[in-house]
Amino acid sequence: MSARAYRATVDVVLKRSILDPQGRAVEATLGRLGHGNVSGVRIGKRIEMVLEGERHDVERQLREIADKVLSNPVMEDVEVTLEEA
Amino acid sequence: MSARAYRATVDVVLKRSILDPQGRAVEATLGRLGHGNVSGVRIGKRIEMVLEGERHDVERQLREIADKVLSNPVMEDVEVTLEEA
Numbered sequence: 001m002s003a004r005a006y007r008a009t010v011d012v013v014l015k016r017s018i019l020d021p022q023g024r025a026v027e028a029t030l031g032r033l034g035h036g037n038v039s040g041v042r043i044g045k046r047i048e049m050v051l052e053g054e055r056h057d058v059e060r061q062l063r064e065i066a067d068k069v070l071s072n073p074v075m076e077d078v079e080v081t082l083e084e085a
Numbered sequence: 086m087s088a089r090a091y092r093a094t095v096d097v098v099l100k101r102s103i104l105d106p107q108g109r110a111v112e113a114t115l116g117r118l119g120h121g122n123v124s125g126v127r128i129g130k131r132i133e134m135v136l137e138g139e140r141h142d143v144e145r146q147l148r149e150i151a152d153k154v155l156s157n158p159v160m161e162d163v164e165v166t167l168e169e170a
Contacts, residue, residue, distance in 0.1 A: 023132075041132065046098065
């Protein structure tokens, strides 16, 4: 098994129980633009990166980066995907 | 056909040809933390929302919101997904 490159995405969104003022502002703006049927706007981050290594190691490393560096587990939920590059 | 609610996500990322200083900063930090095998970090936005209406109308509306309100087509690429809530 040789090392490979993997393309990862990390999606970080505020937990449902946390107010999202930026989302509320966008929702109000959309309403003024005639999009009154839009609700529940939430604004999060999407981080993309490439990791080199063995799949098993890379999965563990990505989980650690997502949980400890890129998100705040008190306020945010995080989802990761990993695919061979 | 009655109106339904649809859950949408809009992912906005900087075009490949545009420098991403925030991504470079995160990549440098990850390197200092021992994640030297990580490259190509890009930081974008992920927007979630709920739209009510007929699927056909909602698809067109979501495309318009994504292209004209939530992203800048000169600098950013945008991807949307839509599923019944």
